[in-house]
Amino acid sequence: MSTVHDSATMVRRNVKHTLRDPVVLFNAVLFPIVMMFMFVYVLGDGFDVGGGDYIDYAAPGMVMLALCYGMGATATAVNSDMTKGIINRFRVMNISRGAVLTGHVVSTVARTVLGMAAIVGVAFLMGFSPAASFGQWLAAAGLLVLTVLAVTWLTIAFGLAAKSPESAGFFAVPLIMLPFFSSAIIPADRMGPGIRQFAEYQPFTPIIEAVRGLFAGTPDTGATVAALAWCVGIGVLGYVWALRKFARRV
Amino acid sequence: MTDMAIVASGLRKAFGDRTVLAGVDLEVRAGSVFSLLGPNGAGKTTTVNILSTLLRPDGGTARVAGRDIASETRAVRAAIGVTGQFASVDDLLTGEENLRLMADLQHLGKGGRRVVADLLERFDLTDSAGTLASTYSGGMRRKLDLAMTLVGRPRIVFLDEPTTGLDPRSRRIMWDIVRGLVADGTTIFLTTQYLEEADQLADRVAVLDQGKLVAQGSPGELKRQVPGSHVRLRFADSAAFDSARRVLTDATPEPDNLTLRVPGDGGATSLRRLLDRLDEYAIDVDELSVHTPDLDDVFLALTGHHSAEVTVP
Ligand SMILES: Nc1ncnc2c1ncn2[C@@H]1O[C@H](COP(=O)(O)OP(=O)(O)OP(=O)(O)O)[C@@H](O)[C@H]1O
Numbered sequence: 001m002s003t004v005h006d007s008a009t010m011v012r013r014n015v016k017h018t019l020r021d022p023v024v025l026f027n028a029v030l031f032p033i034v035m036m037f038m039f040v041y042v043l044g045d046g047f048d049v050g051g052g053d054y055i056d057y058a059a060p061g062m063v064m065l066a067l068c069y070g071m072g073a074t075a076t077a078v079n080s081d082m083t084k085g086i087i088n089r090f091r092v093m094n095i096s097r098g099a100v101l102t103g104h105v106v107s108t109v110a111r112t113v114l115g116m117a118a119i120v121g122v123a124f125l126m127g128f129s130p131a132a133s134f135g136q137w138l139a140a141a142g143l144l145v146l147t148v149l150a151v152t153w154l155t156i157a158f159g160l161a162a163k164s165p166e167s168a169g170f171f172a173v174p175l176i177m178l179p180f181f182s183s184a185i186i187p188a189d190r191m192g193p194g195i196r197q198f199a200e201y202q203p204f205t206p207i208i209e210a211v212r213g214l215f216a217g218t219p220d221t222g223a224t225v226a227a228l229a230w231c232v233g234i235g236v237l238g239y240v241w242a243l244r245k246f247a248r249r250v
Numbered sequence: 251m252t253d254m255a256i257v258a259s260g261l262r263k264a265f266g267d268r269t270v271l272a273g274v275d276l277e278v279r280a281g282s283v284f285s286l287l288g289p290n291g292a293g294k295t296t297t298v299n300i301l302s303t304l305l306r307p308d309g310g311t312a313r314v315a316g317r318d319i320a321s322e323t324r325a326v327r328a329a330i331g332v333t334g335q336f337a338s339v340d341d342l343l344t345g346e347e348n349l350r351l352m353a354d355l356q357h358l359g360k361g362g363r364r365v366v367a368d369l370l371e372r373f374d375l376t377d378s379a380g381t382l383a384s385t386y387s388g389g390m391r392r393k394l395d396l397a398m399t400l401v402g403r404p405r406i407v408f409l410d411e412p413t414t415g416l417d418p419r420s421r422r423i424m425w426d427i428v429r430g431l432v433a434d435g436t437t438i439f440l441t442t443q444y445l446e447e448a449d450q451l452a453d454r455v456a457v458l459d460q461g462k463l464v465a466q467g468s469p470g471e472l473k474r475q476v477p478g479s480h481v482r483l484r485f486a487d488s489a490a491f492d493s494a495r496r497v498l499t500d501a502t503p504e505p506d507n508l509t510l511r512v513p514g515d516g517g518a519t520s521l522r523r524l525l526d527r528l529d530e531y532a533i534d535v536d537e538l539s540v541h542t543p544d545l546d547d548v549f550l551a552l553t554g555h556h557s558a559e560v561t562v563p
């Protein structure tokens with residue numbers, strides 16, 4: 001009862017923070033759209049993605065980009081809560097443990113899903129024409145939300161582990177780079193040696209391939225299984241790590 | 251039933267090999283103001299953190315509101331409010347939203363609105379209730395911080411250096427707020443670096459030095475142990491110094507820096523009389539300063555060393 005109440009209060013707090021920080025909203029929603037415009041209209045014709053419209057190839061990767069771009073703000077916000085004194089106020093108030101983290105998880109997932117939905121919406125305006133059935137849409141959405149949840153927990157763990165809000169925000173840098181070294185923009189097998197192997201074995205490639213397959217109406221079972229395994233792995237690691245760091249902080 | 255709001259015995263705490271508290275015993279009567287006085291690094295915040303359940307002591311026990319801080323943490327937390335040394339307000343929320351957040355977390359329900367409005371009024375924050383806390387001045391942040399602490403109507407309030415960095419006017423406002431709380435029966439545990447603040451507010455004062463309480467008592471009792479105010483006279487050469495020494499027989503000489511300490515309150519009349527006397531004997535004073543007792547004097551009197559020696563850079 002009080003856990004739900006306290007968590008809801010914290011979610012409201014974090015949503016207000018998000019709405020008040022134009023930079024966060026820009027990074028999470030607008031910037032990925034700008035990137036998509038750039039890749040599809042400016043660079044898209046230069047990429048050989050093996051037939052079909054580039055927007056159909058790029059949309060799943062852009063969704064993943066949207067997922068990554070907002071995470072830095074979450075890491076910073078979590079760390080600020082821990083290092084700027086407000087957590088001590090919460091601690092001496094008998095608030096149900098973990099409500100602070102729940103607030104961050106729920107608001108981050110909501111903000112990210114919004115950003116991803118916006119990307120998909122704009123992609124449609126740009127000619128994105130998926131062949132997915134309703135069931136495949138649901139599966140793709142489910143996999144994406146699972147990915148958001150997993151990456152969010154990892155981000156929160158980073159935010160808790162970092163020494164300062166600035167170093168917490170730095171976590172976003174590798175995360176933003178990761179989609180570029182995956183099959184998000186061009187297929188992994190068109191990449192140079194070294195980078196290709198990296199792209200093939202990093203988690204975003206199977207996740208993107210799984211979503212791409214579902215959108216195209218031709219599910220890739222291998223990629224989907226790998227994607228699920230990665231999500232569960234990242235999510236469990238992030239969750240356990242976050243809880244351990246949190247226990248040490250409070 | 252005891253009428254002690256806080257009872258601590260043998261509190262010890264070390265960070266690494268640096269001992270911060272080396273056995274602190276103290277008692278705070280319910281409804282009174284207790285002030286812990288000490289210079290930077292004395293362990294004031296550490297004491298507050300232990301008593302407010304934010305930090306576990308290495309040794310010793312304490313009961314706050316009759317409950318054990320280690321085994322009855324929740325009950326202790328339900329009875330206390332803490333305003334830390336550094337304002338912990340949410341910068342991205344408005345003043346009013348900060349208070350609403352506290353009201354929601356205290357599960358005040360519909361009554362929360364009333365409590366928030368009252369506090370805004372009482373702390374003279376109504377006009378800025380709708381602006382972000384990040385735009386508040388230092389004094390306003392401190393007030394908001396304290397108001398947030400009071401949302402849950404705590405019986406015992408910890409205030410860690412509530413007026414450090416405030417201008418004299420804001421300091422006075424803070425003092426009035428504290429007096430108002432005491433009038434309502436709240437117990438206040440206050441830390442400060444200012445003797446005057448303890449003097450103004452506290453029923454009992456304890457002086458923390460190198461991890462131990464070196465003195466406890468009413469402000470009056472403490473001040474009696476401190477040398478009163480005096481006038482310091484510095485002379486340009488030892489000839490002037492020596493003649494002044496012969497004229498002002500009640501002065502304490504400090505030959506090393508050619509200075510005389512003359513007891514006195516530094517009021518205009520006594521100052522004029524002092525200077526007239528020196529004039530009579532044609533003794534030139536190089537520098538004159540009036541000295542009123544401060545924390546350093548308390549330390550010197552109580553511990554035999556200056557407070558600065560305690561501070562670790
Ligand atoms: N978490 C910590 N880790 C290591 N050392 C600490 C920690 N907290 C406090 N200390 C050390 O303990 C000593 C006492 O600190 P404390 O904050 O209690 O002093 P204080 O009396 O509140 O000082 P101030 O007037 O500066 O606020 C200091 O030397 C400080 O460096």
Ligand SMILES: [Mg+2]
Nearest residue numbers: 294295296335
């Ligand atoms: Mg302190």
